[in-house]
Amino acid sequence: MADSGCKIGEDDEVPGRVKENLCQPCLSKDKETVADKFCSTCNEFQCNDCSNVHNMLAILKNHKLVSVNEANVASISFKMKALDLCDQHQHSFEFFCEDEKKLCCSKCAIVNHRKCHSVVEIEKIAGNIISPISTLGEKLKEAKEAAESVARHIRSSKDQLAEDIKEIHVKIRRMRDEVMEMFADLEDSVNKRAETLKKETLENLTKKQTQNKKDLADVTSCLETIESIFKNGTPVQKYIAEQKMGSNVKEECQSLETVNISFQFDETIKLPPLPVTEYVPGQLKLNFHHQGDVNFANMMMKLTPVSSIDLKKTGDDIDEPFYTGIDFLHDGRLVAVDSKNEKCLVYNEKLVKVGSYRLSYKPLSVVVVSEEEVAITRGDGYNIEFLHVSKCNEVTSRRSLKVKTKYYSICLKDDRQFVVGTYDEPRPVRIVSLTGEEHDFKVNFPNKTYSIDTSDCTYIKSSDKVVITDRDEHTVYIYDIKKGTRVVVKDDKIQEPCGAAVGPSDTILLCCRKTNTIVQISQSGQVLSSYKIDMKMPYKVCVSRDKSFLVVTNNYIGNGKMQKFKIST
Template identity: 85%
Template sequence: MADSGSKIGEDDEVPGRVMENLCQPCLSKDKETVADKFCSTCNEFQCNDCSNVHNVLAILKNHKLMSVKEADVASFSFKMKALDLCDQHQHSFEFFCEDEKKLCCSKCAIVNHRKCHSVVEIEKIAGKITSQISTLGEKLKEAKQSAESIARHIRSSKDQLAQDIKEIQEEVRRMRDEVMRMFDDLEDSVVKRAKTLRKETSTNLTKKQTQNEKHLADVTSYLETIERIFKNGTPVQKYIAEQKMESNVNALYKTIKEECQNLEKVNISFQFDETLKLPPLPITEYVPGQLLLKSIRQGDVYSVNMVMKLTPVSSIDLKKTGDDIDEPFYTGIDFLPDGRLVAVDNRNKKCLVYNEKLEKVGSYQLSYRPFSVVVVSEEEVAITNGDGYNIEFLHVSKCNEISSSRTCEVKTKYYSICLKDDRQFVVGTIDEPRPVRIVSLTGEEHDFSINFPNKSYPIDTSDCTYIKSSDKVVITSTDEHTVFIYDIKTNERVVVKDDQIQEPRGAAVGPSDTILVCSMKTNSIVQITKTCQILSSYKIDMEYPFKVCVSRDKSFLVVANSYIGNRKMQKFKIST
C-alpha cells in the first residue's frame, strides 16, 4: 500500500506578507515563496532557486541582482509603471479627495477639488487605512483563473471543431461505403435474377430455333422435290405431286408465316424506382443531410463547471485501538444513501460504519484484506478481496449491524470498484493489460469496447471511477502523474497532466460530473471538468490524501490518507 513516505515541508505562507516580497516566478505557478533577490533588469522579485538561473544562462549574467533589502525606491517606482502619475497632468499623486474618492496631484487639488471639504495628503493616511491590495490581488487571481479557463475552453473548442470536421468526413465516407455496399448487394441480386431470366428466355428461344430449323429443312426438301418433278416429271407425275403436296405446303407456309409475324425481340433492363433516381446534377446540389453548428453560451459553460469550495466539517485521527493489530489504513470509503459512511480497513481486515459526525457506529471483522468498497443499495455494499479472486457483498442495516450476504467468484484480481449502473460494476485490475473491466452483480466479467494502451498497473499505482452521464472511465496513474479519461462512445483517450497533479491516487465524481482526484504529493484535491480541463486545486490538512468519495447529493466529500503515523479521515461541505 502507499503508506510510506517522508513528510512534506510546512506551508511557506507568512501572515502579512505583501506581494512585492514574494517570488514572482513562483506566484505564476500558484506557489507562494519568500523573495530573496530583486533583479532590476528582469524587474522581478525572485527566490534563491529562481534567481539561480542568472548563473546558468549566459544571456542573463549581466543582469543586476540585489537583495530584497537593497532594492531601492527607484526600482519600486519603476515597477509602478506610471500608476502613481496623474493622467491629466503627469504629476505624482500627493492627495486623496475623500469627498469624490479620487487621487489628486497638486494641480488637481487646486483646480478640480478646491471646493471639496476633505482633501488629505496621501502620506498621512496611507498607513492608517486598511489596505485593500490583498483583496484586489485575490480578485485578480480569480480573474486570471477565469481568463485561463476561457483560454482553455477556446483551445478545447478549436480542437473540438477540428475533431468534428474529421468526424463529419468519416461519417460521409462511412455512409458512402455503406451505400456502395448496398449497391454491391443490389448488383449481385439483380445480375443473378437477370441471368435466371436469360436462361429461361434462352431455353424458349432454343426450342423455337429447333422448330424453325425443322421447318426450314421441310421447305428445302419440298422445293427440291418440286424442282425435280417440274424438270423431269411426266404430266401425270406432276399432277399427282401437286395434289399430294398442296396441303402440306399450305400448312407449312401458314405455320412459318404465323411464327414470323409473332417474332419478339427480347432484352433485359433494370430501372430504379423514383425514390432512388438521382437528378442530372452533382449530389452536392441535393445534399442528403444537414450541416449543423451548435453553439453554447459561455455563461452556460461556466455555470455547469462551477468551481467548488470545501468547508471542513469534521476530522478524526485513525489510531490503533481495541483489537486492532496495526494502525488503520482505509483503502476504500463510500457514502451510504442516508449519509452514513462505510470504510474498509486494509491493515486490520475490517468493514466499518460511521455516522454523519464521523463517529464509528459499526464494525465487522473480515477474513481477508479488503481493497475497496462501493455502496450497491440502501443496505448493501460490495468489497474487493485483496487475498483472493472474489467480490463479497455485505448487508449494512439501519441499526449499523453488518453481516455477509453472498460472494461472487471472479477470474481477475480487482482493486478499485464503483457502480456503472444498477446491474454492473466498473473495476480496476491489478497487473492486467486491461486496466478496467466490467463485472455484473452476479460475477459475470467482460471488457469495455475501447482500445487501452499496452500497460498494466501493479497494486497501489492506480484507481478508477466512472462518469455515468457521459459514459467515461477515469484512470489515475500514480507513477506517471497523470489522469487518463476514456470516452467509451468515441473510443478516444484524453491525457490530463499538470504540475498540480502529482502522484494521483483516489478519484470520484463530484458536482456537475467534475472529476475529483487525490494528488498525494501536493496534499490536495484537484477538480477536473468533464471536458478534461483542470478547474481548481484544494490544499487539505493531511499528508498523502489517498481515497476520496462524494455523497449521493454531491453536498459532502470525505478524504482518507495513507501517511504512516498520521492517518486521518476528514469530511468537507461542498458548495459552489
C-alpha cells in the same frame, strides 16, 4: 540539410554564441576536427584537409564549397523564412506585445497595438525568454498530440455525422411504420365498434318493423268495424273509436329516427392538406458544442470543513488503520474498509463509528450497490464480496462473486454492472456484472499493467466516460467511451493522483498525495480548483449522492485521518 555535426551543449541556443561545426568525414573516423568549409553538394561540413579532395578528384570539381560562416547564415535564413514574417503584412517580426502575447511587425505595432501598454523589441528580450530545445521539443510534441487528437476528433465527427444521418432515416421509417400501425389499429378498432353499433341499431329497427306490421294488420282489420261504427254507432262510440284507433300508430310516427354513422378525427391528430413538405411534423437540427462555451466558474466548488477524526489503533486492531476504500450509503452514513486490520466499518453523519465487521480477507475498495448492500474487492483472490449493512448498522456477509481478473478500485456503472480498475493485468479497466460476467470496454486503453495501489478509476455515467489515475506518471486519463477518444491531463497541481470520484456538475475530484490537496478538474481536462487540506498524503475520496458532502482519508503512517467537508459552488 543533413546533420551539421555541431557540438551541441545545453546553452548552444543562446543568441550570439557561435556554433562549433565539426568535420563530418572526420567524425566518421571518431576524430573531432573543426570544419572550415561546407559542401552543399555533399551536404556536409568539412575541414580543409577533407575539402581538398575536391581539388584532387575531377568528379568533385563541380561541387560548390562555401565557408562555414556562409553556410550557417544560409541555414539560419532558410529555416526562418517561414517563421519570421507577419502573415498580414509580410514584414519581419520586430516587436512582441506582452499584453496580447503576439508577435508584431512594425505595421502591426503601429496599427493594431498602439493602445497596448507593453510592446517591446524582440532583440531586447529574446536572450531572456528563448526556451531550451528540450522545452520546445516538448511543446511541439504536445502540439503534435493535440493535432492528432483533432484529427481523431474530425474522423470521429465524420463517422458520427454519417451515423446520425443514418439514424434520422431509421427514425423516420420507424415513425412511418408506427403511424401506419397506429392507423391499422385505429381502423380495426373503429370497424369493430361500427359493427357493434350496426348490430344494436338493426335489432331496434327490426323490433320496430315487427311492431309496425302488427299495427298495420290491426288497423286494416279494424277499418271495417270503424266504418260500421261511424254509420250506426252513437256519438260516444264514434269518439272512443277515433281516439283508440291510430293513437299507437301516431306515437310510432312521432318517434321515428334517422340513423347514420360517421368518424371524426381529433383535432390534435388531424393532418394538414398536402404537400406535407410545407407542414413537416418535426425539425432537423444541427447542434455544435464548443468546450470554450462551458462556464467553468459555475463548476468550481468550495470546501468547508465539517468534522475530522484521527484513525487510531483500537483494542482489537493488529495495526494502525489504513482505509483503502470509502463510500456514502444512501442515507448519508459512511462505509469504509480497513486493509491493515481486515475490517468493514460504518460511520454516521458526524463520523462517529457505529458499526464494525471482521473480514476474513484483505479488502481493497468498496462501493455502495443499494440501500443496504455494498461490494468489496479483495487483495488475496479473484473475488468480489457482497455485504449487507442494515439500518441498525449491523454488517453481515451476503455472497461471494468469483471473477477471473484481479480488481482493485470499483464503482457502479449502472444498476447491473460495475466499472473496475485492475492490477497485474494489461487491461487497466473492465466491466463486471452483478452476476459475475466480465467484459471489456469498446475502446483502446493503453497496454499498461499497473501494480496494486498505483492506479484508481471512476466512471461518469451522464457522459459515459472512464477516468483513470496514474500515480507514478502524475497523469489522469479521461476516456470518452462513445467517441473512442481520450484526454490526457498533466498539470503541476496534479502530483501522485490516487483516489478519484465524481463531484458536483460531474467534475472529477482527485486526491493528490504529494501536494496534500484535493484537485477538481473538468471532463475536458481543465484544472478548476485545488484545495490544500489538513492531512498528509490524502488517499481516497468519496462524494455523497446529492453532491453536497465530501469525505477524504489518507495513508500517512502515524497520523491517519478522515475528514468531512461541505461542498458549495
